[in-house]
Amino acid sequence: MSEAGARGxxxxxxxxxxxxxxxxAVLALGxxxxxxVVRLYAIPPYVLPSPLLLFSTLIADWSVLSASLLVTLTTxxxxxxxxxxxxxxxxxxxxxxRLIEYSLYPYAVILQVTPIVAIxxxxxxxxxxxxxxxxxxxxxxxFPVLANTTLGLNxxxxxxxxxxxxxxxxxxxxxxELKLKAALPYILGGLKIAGGLSLIGAVVAEIAAGSAGAxxxxxxxxxxxxxxxxxxxxxxxxxxxxxxxxxxxxxLSLLSHLMxxxxxxxxxxxxx
Amino acid sequence: MPLVGVHGVxxxxxxxxxxxxxxxxxVEAGEFLSVLGPSGCGKSTLLRLIAGLIxxxxxxxxxxxxxxxxxxVFQEPTLMPWATVAANVRLPLKLKGLxxxxxxxxxxxxxxxGLAAFASSYPRELxxxxxxxxxxxxxxxxxxxxxxxxxxxxxLDEITRFRLNNDLLELWRSLGKxxxxxxxxxxxxxxxxxxxxxxxxxxxxxxxxxxxDAPYPRDERFRTSAMYAGYCxxxxxxxxxxxxTGEGA
Numbered sequence: 001m002s003e004a005g006a007r008g009x010x011x012x013x014x015x016x017x018x019x020x021x022x023x024x025a026v027l028a029l030g031x032x033x034x035x036x037v038v039r040l041y042a043i044p045p046y047v048l049p050s051p052l053l054l055f056s057t058l059i060a061d062w063s064v065l066s067a068s069l070l071v072t073l074t075t076x077x078x079x080x081x082x083x084x085x086x087x088x089x090x091x092x093x094x095x096x097x098r099l100i101e102y103s104l105y106p107y108a109v110i111l112q113v114t115p116i117v118a119i120x121x122x123x124x125x126x127x128x129x130x131x132x133x134x135x136x137x138x139x140x141x142x143f144p145v146l147a148n149t150t151l152g153l154n155x156x157x158x159x160x161x162x163x164x165x166x167x168x169x170x171x172x173x174x175x176x177e178l179k180l181k182a183a184l185p186y187i188l189g190g191l192k193i194a195g196g197l198s199l200i201g202a203v204v205a206e207i208a209a210g211s212a213g214a215x216x217x218x219x220x221x222x223x224x225x226x227x228x229x230x231x232x233x234x235x236x237x238x239x240x241x242x243x244x245x246x247x248x249x250x251x252l253s254l255l256s257h258l259m260x261x262x263x264x265x266x267x268x269x270x271x272x
Numbered sequence: 273m274p275l276v277g278v279h280g281v282x283x284x285x286x287x288x289x290x291x292x293x294x295x296x297x298x299v300e301a302g303e304f305l306s307v308l309g310p311s312g313c314g315k316s317t318l319l320r321l322i323a324g325l326i327x328x329x330x331x332x333x334x335x336x337x338x339x340x341x342x343x344x345v346f347q348e349p350t351l352m353p354w355a356t357v358a359a360n361v362r363l364p365l366k367l368k369g370l371x372x373x374x375x376x377x378x379x380x381x382x383x384x385x386g387l388a389a390f391a392s393s394y395p396r397e398l399x400x401x402x403x404x405x406x407x408x409x410x411x412x413x414x415x416x417x418x419x420x421x422x423x424x425x426x427x428l429d430e431i432t433r434f435r436l437n438n439d440l441l442e443l444w445r446s447l448g449k450x451x452x453x454x455x456x457x458x459x460x461x462x463x464x465x466x467x468x469x470x471x472x473x474x475x476x477x478x479x480x481x482x483x484x485d486a487p488y489p490r491d492e493r494f495r496t497s498a499m500y501a502g503y504c505x506x507x508x509x510x511x512x513x514x515x516x517t518g519e520g521a
Contacts, residue, residue, distance in 0.1 A: 159350040162325050166344055167367040167414075177366075181354050263353045263394045 049232040054239065057232040065221065065233075069240050072202055072217040075130075076244070079137020080198040086138065087145025087194070088187060095153045095179065096171070112143040116201055120208035133205040133217070140201035141194040148190030152183025185264050188256040195248040203241065218244075273336065274298035275418060275450050276322055281331035282475075283317050291317040293475040294331070299418070299452055304444055306453045306461035306468045308507065310515055314476025315454040316347075319420050322452065337418040337450075340368075343411030345421040349403035351395040351410075358382065358391040361410045368414075381409040384443065401432035405439075412443070419444075421453045425460070437463055438491065445488060458511060462503045463495060470507070472514045479514035482507055 031051045037043070038050035045053055058065065090108065094101035116136055123132040156179055164174050180187075206219035218237045225234040260267040276299040283292040291314035299305055299322075307315045320326050321333060323344055351360045358378050365374040382388050385405040395403055404424060411419060425433045441464060444451055455461050461468045468482040484503050486494060494500050 157350065159346045159348060160352065162320075163344065163346075163350060163363075164367065166323055166325060166342065167364045168340075169367045173367055177363075178352075181352065184354065263355075263396060265396075 046229050046231045049235055053232050054235045058236040058239065061233055061236060065218070065236060065240060068216050068218045068221045068237065069244070072199075072206070072219065072241070073244060075133050075137055075202040075206075075217065076199045076248070079134055079141055079201055080195055080248075082134070082138045083141035083145055083194050083198055084191060087142045087190065088149050090142075091146050091149035091153060092175065092180075094150060096175070108143060108146055111139055116140050116204050117208070120205045123205070124209055129209050133202055133209065136205035136208075137198040137201035140204075141198035144193040144197065145187070145190040148186045148193075149183055152186030153179045155186065156182045185256075185260055185266060188252075188259060192249065192252045192256065195252045196245055199241070199245050199248060275301040275335070275337055276452075277334040278318070278322070279332050279334070281318075281321060281328045281333060283314065283321065283326070284329045290475040292321075292328075293477050295471075295476065295478055296331075297469055297478055297481075299450060301417070301450055302448060303467060304441075304451045304453065304465045306455055306465035307471060308455060308458065308461045308468050308511060309471030309476065310456060310473050310511070313471045313473040315456075315471060316422050318471075318476065319344075319422050319452065319454050322418075323420055335418075337416070340414065341417040343414065343416035343419045343449075345404075345407050345411050345419070345424045347423045347426055349395070349400075349407040351403060351406055353395050356392050356394055357387065357398070357406050360395065360406055361413050363410060364414045377413055381413040382406075384412060385409045385439070399432075400428055401436060404428065404436060408440070408443075412447070417450060419449050419451045421451065423454055423456065426456070433460070434495075440464065441488065441490060458504055458507045462500060462507050463490060468507055470510045470514050472517050479517065480510050482510060 035050050035052060038048060049057070090104070094105065116139060119139065120132070120136050123135050126132075127135060160178060160182075161174070164178055169177070202217065203219040206217040207223055209220065218241050221237040222234050222241075225231070225237065257267050278295055278297050278299075281292060281295045282290070284290045295314075295318060307318060309315050317326070321328055322335065323342055324335075351357075352363070355363075361381050362374055362378045365371050365377065371377075379388065379391070382391055385408055387402060387405055387409065390398065390402065390406075395406070398406065407424070425436050428436065437460065440451075443449075453461070453464060462484055465484055468484065470479045470482065471477065472479045482503070486499055486503070
């Protein structure tokens, strides 16, 4: 009995430690292997820079790279914010008016299914570069928010809806107190997807703008470094993009956890 | 004058299913009335009609209890999982607008169902029986004249169910409400009510009415008495006949 209890206690803790330690160990192993291969075969840095060179480039070029990082992150966050406002707003509008839903939904789908890489050059023709990049980030990110919010708004418990009707709730009360709250887990799921996608949208647009643009985002640095065969800087910029994506994902996961931990099944740690 | 008068009401849903046919019954103020019938006999539909949640296809429903004086308890607890117990109970008051007495009324309603200590818990932290108590507290918080209950204890285990039966009778006696209680359990309907309306299935009609002339308070002694057994036999027979008619029709 006590033995079983002790094991039950130890397992989650060991699980948590393993979950943190294993990815780090794999990373360390990978980096060490990479460094070893580069040195062993004397691979030139313009083919494959070693991890050490990558980090020294990161530090040496920090002023250029950090400015680019800021540009890309700003675009991403603005695109994300617009996607959240647009996605949730449009979903609420669709939920309130069937006519609007019928009129606009097909176009939301068309925006979603047309590859962003194909739209980006066109947007760059018609919009100033900064606006075009932002539009790309928005187009890619808003659909998952729209789709998830729509699903959430339609997943309200029928009896709860009846209860609101019985007590004479207004349309606004049903929306705020019932539908949006019931949709919250779905909306947060949509945000998690949209966060990563808005970064992708920003990068795609920057790359499409390429050297022709006056932009200075991280993707632009990657293209530029490619032309100049400055491969270590290319890797450093890529590294920063990847870190940005990870940070966005974890920030949104944390937000979701904080908002749902008291009541939603997904956020509850079950004792097994 | 009855509190609710149902006159020749029928209900046909959009998909063509006839749930009720020519149902008439009166609910007297202060009484405990059970509607007994098999699954699919339109009991819930009848309750939703009385609550004004749906409109009858034919016939009329007169009620002197306004919409504001109704309490409804569903088969499931139907709580908002994102809100605390207190916030759930407060919902009817909140939807009606600002009410400075709301916190006190919520507290009183929770105390009446014995959950004063769980005001800040979330529904998922409660057992099935406790959730149902919260649901009852929410129905009582507006001090309704008429309490409509749609098989509220059907999903609970027998021990919890018996306890909630006793609590409900206690509340009914002390608060002087009118209760319409829908159930498919013969034993529950006899134990609780003064009057039982037995319904036939598909489409639902009133088959017969039974008066349960047993004094309150009713307790475990009543549950094991010969009188209780006699009424249960009567109600079972009525239900069996009702089902036979329903199938013949």
